[in-house]
Amino acid sequence: MKRLSRGEGVTGWLFTIPYLAYTIIFFVLPFLWGLLLLVSEWNLISPVREFVGLGNLLEALQSRRVHAAALTPFKIMALFLPAVLIMSLGIAVLINSFKKRQGLLAVAFFLPYLASGVSMSLVVKGVVSYTSPVNKVISNIIGFVPDWLGTPSLAILVIALMIAWRFSGYYALIFLSGLQSIPGELYEAAQIDGAGRIKSFFKITLPQLYPALYSVLILAVGLMFGVFTEPYMLTGGGPNLATHTWYLEIYYQAFSTLRAGYASSIALYNAIAVFIVVGIVRRIMQAWGRAHGWED
């Protein structure tokens, strides 16, 4: 292997230093600081900083609130993943079917992603309010107004659909680029062999979308462990902790009860949970990809 000259090495380091510095300042140091914090009971300013060892980690393991926060991502995921995949794939297919103005359509569907979670929550709050037009129609059909945010299963549904609405335009862009890279000959060959549109979709489109699907699923699953604004604005984590998320609990412990050490221990569990679940999804997707001829 050719050794780099001294000048080339320096240039390489110069290009690398900004990212290294960014990583060290914003990831490594806070992570180490978090590890230091989680063994203490401290509000960041008190002169008394009590060393509690693994106390915070053990307390979090026994907390009803943390259990609820650990369960909520899976409840939301069960509704969010099918919803966002169907919506984003549908949008991508729709945009792809247009010969002109694809960019304009893509931007239109992308807009909800740019809107703030707070403003979207206010819109949804209006839609599910007791006297909203939607509820009037529903009330005329079923005879009562559903308590959208006060019933655990409905509150999860509202939050899942709201996040799906927000992210479907963004994921659609990833799917769109995947769709546009599928060679047209594959469809022509399938058509000659007598495959219909549905069969072509499942046998050609979906497997060919593997790279896009892989990215979207990893992003979507990771997203579930960082949900905050929607339940914070709409339900406060209720009813009965049904929509309580990791970030709500970390926020509550860090900024309401001001227990920085305990909040750090929950953040660590959150990171471990993301790591494990994303790892599992990755393995499943890679196995599916291999089964359809893709290499790791």
Next chain:
Amino acid sequence: MLTKKRLLTLVLVFALVLTTGAAAWANSAIFWTAPNPPQEVFWTEMAKRFMAENPEYNIQVFPMAEAPSSEATILTAIAGGTAPAASENIFIGFGAELYESAALVPLDTLEGWDELIAARNMEGAIKGWAFPDGHYYILPIYSNPILYGWRIDILEELGVDRIPETYEEIIEVARLAQKEGLFLMVRPALGMPTWWERWFDFFTLYNAISGDVPFITGSEITADDEAVIDVFKFYADLAKEKLILTQDIPDAFATDNAIWSELGPWTFPGWKEQYPEMVYGETFALTMPPIPEHHKDDAAGNTFADAKGLVLYAQASEEAKQAVWDFIRWVFADPAHDLLWMEATSLPPVRDDLADNPVFAEYLAKAPELVPYAESLAFAVPPFTHSDFADIQTVLSEEGLIPVVRGTKSPEQAWEDAKAAINGILNR
């Protein structure tokens, strides 16, 4: 080459700059206001006037960051050694956290404290703000007694000629309203565990019965058990008959969907813009919180006070603390400044003489809906003093009030469970 004359001039100029700089430094201080534009406007104006009268001072006013919360902003500033000399927007629960961390200056040890309290006529109001060591660390600025609004125009249509005062009377009126498709109250927060919401539903009613009995004293629950259960039972009765709605109807009270609502004085400026038909004495009246019939003769008749004040931070330099303290004393020595505060913010200043002092008479005559707030200041109880305020009120929601409203626990069981959970926090 510099000549001797030029060198001397330079030295003199340098010395002058140093002296001026040192003088400015000696009387400089940073003051953080609440992240609320009217409050920022008030304090900026005060600093401007103060410095016009006292040019040797340099008081810089900035709003504190709201995200993630004003408490977190203050904590991180103290942790980072960048706290201001003083800030407002401190309620007594957070004050307790800062006090336990030795982050505050005991204001009553500063020169001129007694004169300030006398000048602002707040000898009575300040009593509830003493900390466990007997010192005062917060100077209360405003206090919002929470009162209840009644839609008197709708009551009249319902044939009710007297505003209900007891739980039993309220339930009777609520049943009449229900027949007309109206709710007694619309309050989604009754289904949410958000800790501070309990100030406006639980503690407002609790204080009406229990009076000055503190909810927590030190590390013990000293709440009046009977009063807590009375309040829980009231909400349970209302929820059971579906007289209250825990779903959202935007501005339900002003839009004729509910006839009863807790109201703070911050409500009215918005109404003037959005609901000009809401006129005090014509469409709505204000009352103190209701009580159960069996407490009609012995209830304390208090309410909850959403009150906040200002503090001086221990980590600021002595010069900055002195400068900001001089500024604060100047602000509160003149009742005209409190009038300006009320005009800017609609928040009642903490003064024992707010309802009687002629300085405020003209303003209150123009804003008659604020008169009941001024009159009830003496009966407004601030939040309990404990650093675990958020946790305590969260479990009070999760184990107490919310299950009662949902009908999954009896009031007695809910209070037992809430007490056990609160004890768990107090013994942590």
